[in-house]
């Protein structure tokens with residue numbers, strides 16, 4: 001810039017131009033997110049039998065392999081070939097217009113605390129599809145390809161933002177899971193009968209599975225890893241054509257951070273989400289797992305990754321995020337022997353706990369847990385986990401459930417409602433109802449409206465494809 005009458009005027013012009021650019025960007029982003037809504041909302045009536053776990057098919061996995069990764073399932077999108085082309089249009093670094101404020105714990109100054117004794121909702125999703133053109137097939141004639149694990153297990157950025165808004169509109173407020181339970185004088189964990197909570201708000205635990213950014217998913221629509229940008233958690237992705245995307249608009253963590261900045265009354269005592277980690281392929285996009293033969297890494301490589309992830313973990317903790325174990329190998333617990341569970345849990349303890357710190361929360365991969373044979377005795381693999389100090393176990397189920405289970409060795413078992421593609425095409429009007437009153441637990445969450453056309457298949461066609469895929473008439 002030159003030619004101004006004085007330095008001061010030049011600076012003013014520069015500031016005005018920058019502000020104009022920022023406003024324009026915000027308008028464009030708002031427009032894009034509005035345009036993503038389907039144009040023809042209507043109503044779908046589907047009959048089903050509620051009250052069961054909503055997991056999709058369990059891969060057969062004995063959990064006996066000594067090293068991860070599992071061959072049949074690392075959470076979402078591990079075994080399906082989908083669209084693989086590189087992005088059609090050049091990708092630029094996402095706008096960092098909202099990255100100026102410093103992350104702070106929001107004081108709940110204006111909210112009056114009262115005794116809360118209702119249920120504590122727990123929902124979960126997976127990492128977001130940030131680049132839909134890499135995640136969803138364009139040919140929708142093959143139902144198996146359309147119903148790939150990204151479609152079933154994941155949601156897009158646009159969908160996630162609308163879900164946050166819906167939860168907020170329904171009066172939910174994020175709470176740390178460790179706040180809602182206690183251990184009684186006999187050493188038995190149980191949900192608190194009541195606790196202090198802001199008047200008029202409903203507590204919500206939100207967990208995010210597989211926040212590991214597995215190597216076998218690189219280039220298929222999710223981010224590569226978390227990074228720190230301008231003192232905040234951001235994301236980093238390198239596309240096949242060499243384009244690097246860094247920003248705050250590609251993954252749930254920075255998006256939720258920003259949402260809480262804008263809506264401080266969505267977070268109780270600064271709580272954000274629970275990040276559920278495995279260990280076999282590292283965590284948060286860093287390959288922190290031990291070096292094994294033939295994986296092409298050295299111990300020095302590993303130590304570099306460990307040092308790189310430490311400040312990210314610290315910043316996450318400082319900004320309200322907390323961690324749960326999602327096992328080490330992401331196997332199916334129902335198939336585990338006691339010995340294989342010992343191996344799995346020990347590896348998690350040795351490789352992941354030193355990085356994230358202690359956690360009492362365990363999230364079963366695929367929501368799979370082992371039932372006792374006699375309804376009384378705690379199964380061996382469960383006992384291994386109990387003896388390692390885990391107290392609160394989370395499975396999957398769209399109907400609310402949380403209870404201390406003596407047949408599982410006196411632990412709390414809670415179902416989490418999945419918010420994902422399955423929910424989108426199958427749960428509207430069916431699940432998520434209060435058992436006693438029949439009222440919707442998430443009345444503002446209209447999946448037909450939230451559904452993102454970037455999935456490449458219309459909502460109605462997706463419902464039909466899902467029914468065909470599942471063999472439902």
Ligand SMILES: [Zn+2]
Nearest residue numbers: 075209210365
């Ligand atoms: Zn998982």
